[in-house]
Amino acid sequence: MRKPKENLLLDFSLITLVIMIVVATAISALVTAKLNQHVWVLKAYDAAMRPEAPKGTDPFSVPEIRENFRGVLWMTYGAVGGGFVILYISLISVVARNSRTINQQRAALEAANADLRAAYEQLRETQERLVQERMAPILNSAGEGICGLDPQGNITFANPAAATLTGWDVEDLIGKPHHDVLHHTRADGTLYGGDECPIYAALREGAARQVDNEVFWKKDGTSFPVEYISTPMRKEGTIIGAVVTFEDITQRKQAEKALRESEMRFRSVAQSASDAIISADERGLIILWNRGAETIFGYAEKEALGTPLTRLLSERYRSAHKTAMVGKTVELEGLRKHGGEFPLELSLGTWMAEDQLFYTAIIRDITERKQAEMKLKETSAELQALQLQLIQAEKMESVGTLAAGIAHEVKNPLSIVLMGVNYLSDQLPPDDDITRSVLQDMDNAVRKADSVIRGLLDFSAAGALSLNAEDLNFVVQQSLLLVKHETDRSHLRVVKELTENLPAVKLDKGKIEQVLVNIFINAIHAMPGGGTLTVRTYAKRLMEVGHRVGSRKADHFRIGDTVLVTEVDDTGTGIPPDKLTKIFDPFFTTKPTGKGTGLGLAVTSKIVALHGGTIDIRNREEGGARVTIMFKAEGRG
Amino acid sequence: MTMAKKRILLIDDEPSFTRMLRLNLEKTGAYEVREENRGAHGLAAAREFKPDLILLDVIMPDADGGDVAAQIKADKNLKDTPIVFLTAVVTKKEEGMIGGRPFIAKPASVKEVIDCIEKHLAK
Ligand SMILES: Nc1ncnc2c1ncn2[C@@H]1O[C@H](COP(=O)(O)OP(=O)(O)O)[C@@H](O)[C@H]1O
Ligand SMILES: [Mg+2]
Numbered sequence: 001m002r003k004p005k006e007n008l009l010l011d012f013s014l015i016t017l018v019i020m021i022v023v024a025t026a027i028s029a030l031v032t033a034k035l036n037q038h039v040w041v042l043k044a045y046d047a048a049m050r051p052e053a054p055k056g057t058d059p060f061s062v063p064e065i066r067e068n069f070r071g072v073l074w075m076t077y078g079a080v081g082g083g084f085v086i087l088y089i090s091l092i093s094v095v096a097r098n099s100r101t102i103n104q105q106r107a108a109l110e111a112a113n114a115d116l117r118a119a120y121e122q123l124r125e126t127q128e129r130l131v132q133e134r135m136a137p138i139l140n141s142a143g144e145g146i147c148g149l150d151p152q153g154n155i156t157f158a159n160p161a162a163a164t165l166t167g168w169d170v171e172d173l174i175g176k177p178h179h180d181v182l183h184h185t186r187a188d189g190t191l192y193g194g195d196e197c198p199i200y201a202a203l204r205e206g207a208a209r210q211v212d213n214e215v216f217w218k219k220d221g222t223s224f225p226v227e228y229i230s231t232p233m234r235k236e237g238t239i240i241g242a243v244v245t246f247e248d249i250t251q252r253k254q255a256e257k258a259l260r261e262s263e264m265r266f267r268s269v270a271q272s273a274s275d276a277i278i279s280a281d282e283r284g285l286i287i288l289w290n291r292g293a294e295t296i297f298g299y300a301e302k303e304a305l306g307t308p309l310t311r312l313l314s315e316r317y318r319s320a321h322k323t324a325m326v327g328k329t330v331e332l333e334g335l336r337k338h339g340g341e342f343p344l345e346l347s348l349g350t351w352m353a354e355d356q357l358f359y360t361a362i363i364r365d366i367t368e369r370k371q372a373e374m375k376l377k378e379t380s381a382e383l384q385a386l387q388l389q390l391i392q393a394e395k396m397e398s399v400g401t402l403a404a405g406i407a408h409e410v411k412n413p414l415s416i417v418l419m420g421v422n423y424l425s426d427q428l429p430p431d432d433d434i435t436r437s438v439l440q441d442m443d444n445a446v447r448k449a450d451s452v453i454r455g456l457l458d459f460s461a462a463g464a465l466s467l468n469a470e471d472l473n474f475v476v477q478q479s480l481l482l483v484k485h486e487t488d489r490s491h492l493r494v495v496k497e498l499t500e501n502l503p504a505v506k507l508d509k510g511k512i513e514q515v516l517v518n519i520f521i522n523a524i525h526a527m528p529g530g531g532t533l534t535v536r537t538y539a540k541r542l543m544e545v546g547h548r549v550g551s552r553k554a555d556h557f558r559i560g561d562t563v564l565v566t567e568v569d570d571t572g573t574g575i576p577p578d579k580l581t582k583i584f585d586p587f588f589t590t591k592p593t594g595k596g597t598g599l600g601l602a603v604t605s606k607i608v609a610l611h612g613g614t615i616d617i618r619n620r621e622e623g624g625a626r627v628t629i630m631f632k633a634e635g636r637g
Numbered sequence: 638m639t640m641a642k643k644r645i646l647l648i649d650d651e652p653s654f655t656r657m658l659r660l661n662l663e664k665t666g667a668y669e670v671r672e673e674n675r676g677a678h679g680l681a682a683a684r685e686f687k688p689d690l691i692l693l694d695v696i697m698p699d700a701d702g703g704d705v706a707a708q709i710k711a712d713k714n715l716k717d718t719p720i721v722f723l724t725a726v727v728t729k730k731e732e733g734m735i736g737g738r739p740f741i742a743k744p745a746s747v748k749e750v751i752d753c754i755e756k757h758l759a760k
Contacts, residue, residue: 408696411724412651415744419657422747426664450744 016091024084031076039069147244148233153177153200156241165248167219178244187215187223202230203242216246225253276363280309282356296344296365298337309361314341326350326359334363343370395586403456410453418446455599458514465508465610469634472505472537472564473498479516480535486524487533497536503633505564511607518600519568519627525591526572526625534569539633556614562633571624575617583617642669643758646688648679648705649723650697658692661747668754676700680708683715690758692741692750695724695734703734719757723750 139146139159145166148157158173166173166182173181179194186192194200198209212227228246232239270277276293280286289304297304297312310318314333325348334344345364350357421442428436476498480487487494523533542561557563575583582588584605589598601617608615613631620626645668647655655672662668673682676697683691691709695702702722709715722740741753 411743412654416651416654416657418744419654419661419747423657423661423664446744 016095017088020084020088024080027080028077031080032073035069035073035076042069142245143247145244145246147173147178147246149178149199149203149242149244151203151239151241153179153194153197153203153242155181162246165218165224165246166216172219182216183214184217185215185223187213187225199228199230199242199244202232203239206232206234206239208232212249224248224250227252276361276365278304278309278312278361278363280359280361282358284309284359287358288360293363296336296363297334303337309359311335312363331366334365342367403453407453407457410449414446414450414453417442421446452597452599455597455603458599458603465511465607467506467508467611469504470507470509470512472502472507472566472631473500475507475509475512476516476535476537476566478509479513479520482513482517483520483524486521490524490527491530492524492527493532495532495534497534499538502537502539502564503562505631505634507611507631508607512611515604515607515629516566516568518604519629522600523568523570523572523625523627525595526570526574531571531624532569534567536565536567536569538565539563540565556612557630557632563630564633566629566631568627568629569620569624570626571622574619574623574625577619580617580619642667643690643754644668644686644688645670645754646673646683646686646691647671648673648676648682648691648697648702649694650674650676650699651694658747658750662751662754665751676702676705679705680712680715683709683718684712687714688718690754691718691720692723692754693720695722695740701734703736706734706738719760721753721757 140161142159142161145162145164146157146159147155147162150156155173155176155178158168158170160170163170163173168181177194179192179197179200183197183199184192198211201207202209208229208231210227210229214226214228215223216226216228217223225248226246227249228244230242230244233241233243270288270290270292273290273292274295276296277288277290278286278293279288285306286304286309287306289299289301293304294300299307312334313320314335317332320332325346327349329345329347331343331345333341335341343366345366347362349360349362351360352358421439425436425439428439476496480494480496520533527533540563542557542559542563579588579590584601585598586602587598588602589596591598605615608629608631611631613629615630616628618626618628645662647658647670649655649672652672652674655674659670659672662670671682671686671688673679676694677700679691679693679700693702693706702724706720706722709718709720720738722735722738723745724735724740724743739753739757741750745753
């Protein structure tokens, strides 16, 4: 700063000097020229004054002139030179004075400058202290380890977390090479050269590095998985060190591992599941597709991902609202890749991840289950039918046993009463008609009671069949003869539609007569005001599965069997539908006491069943009832 | 003229029944009747009474009618004495015990019983 000012002054006086010399020279030249002019004038004057004087004589050869002239010349020189010297000196002094003033001002400025500098330094220090005071707690309480490194990689600063994490004291760390202390060996136990260290690379190359798959070593020789960031520090373009922040990511790694494992487990579970496990995003687009899904729907994972979940459902269910299904298990129809529809069971759940809603569907192909259910239903219906039959049979069985017991207990008293009545009747005086009629009533009552017992006994004794090949039509004719008295009395028309040349059938003739008589009597009772009793027989080859016809054990007949059918139609009251299931029950009767025992159809159905036949009673559309009995024909099936 | 009365042995566990039947039979004057209400004593009673005909119950608490009949048939003095069972044929077991031999179904009127007795005495 000072030098240029002095130069300026020097330059200034040099320039003035040169200018002055030039000006002085110029003036001297001018004076000289003027003087020469005067010399020539003087010479001319001299020639005029002294014409005798040879031409060309130098006036300066005249000593007076020469002396005068010289005197004048030197005076001129002296005057001009002196004037310049005075001027120069005065100029110089002015410049010198100015220059002194400048110097003084400069010194003042420099002093002020120094003050300013000092103040600035102070401010900076204060600021730095302040920063440090504020930074220290931050650095000290930071959860991450923070180390400052010098350009050689030695630790110049370490915060308490760095010490805690590494097991060293802060003081121990300071001054040590970071890599050699904390970073010397890789996780797999191999040596880790400093030239490979990314932290040192940051120092060398000035680029920040972030690493999360290495370990730092503790004082006790153990290591921990670490994530660190190494950031170079620069000052005026040069790298003056680096800051390394690091944290122990053991837990994170463990969590990551656990997550990975659980993910793997989930994947293997999902993959090994035979159910389809499918996830979709909020828009319903598939994001997860397991092998089960592939098997069930036929789409490979690649084909399925990103496509709408709804295309897996049958058209009918696509509009069904997802949210209505969430949390439930519903049965729907699915659609396979190749177009087949099939029953499926779907449970839909939702989950949130990063503010997004996802759906997970677990889908099971229930085709087989449905089939099994159908089969089960069929079987259970069959079983139910069988059970009903069994119950019926059991009912009859127990009624039979009961009947046998009752018969024994009741028949003796009845015998006594009957014989008592006989005894008394013989003693009667011939005119005692009243007593006679009383005894007659008693006799009737005993016989009625006996007929009930006999009905019960029929029922229980039906088991003993003596089967013979019989002509069904003949048995029917015989039975009609047995009720001829009744039909005549009720004025019924009896129509016989008996098909000739029927195949023979194995029957207990007496029991079947009992069956037919029971049925005829019921028909007769149902037509108190007269009517028509039609008896029809025919043979039929069973060609299709129907009621009590099939391939199951419970079926009485099989397809291809020839059966002999006996139909007894009446034009009577018919049977109220709610009673239809009860009429075969023992003791079920709608008839007044004395007329019906309710055992007729019970005995009848038991006898028919023992013959391997079936009996059905239904109402005819034209009115009245139809009883249909079927027996398997001889020698077939 | 007085014909010798036919001797009828009634074997039945029900005393009021045998009594009623005895009264009815005796009233005709044609029969001498003995009641035996213990089946197990049937054979002894028959040996002692030497009946012309035996009416035998089938089911008795202390003996089976079939067994009693067999014992009587095994006795050389009694083997020709006709036996008529007197019972309702209710069960297969009874049917087996009667084994095709004659029987009268309870309840029977006195007339039916006498007809049956006479039929078998005539043989
Ligand atoms: N042909 C028929 N028409 C109308 N009802 C009938 C017929 N056959 C049977 N029934 C009804 O079935 C009931 C039971 O019949 P059944 O077992 O023979 O006993 P019962 O004849 O002694 O009453 C009868 O009381 C009657 O109500
Ligand atoms: Mg009837």
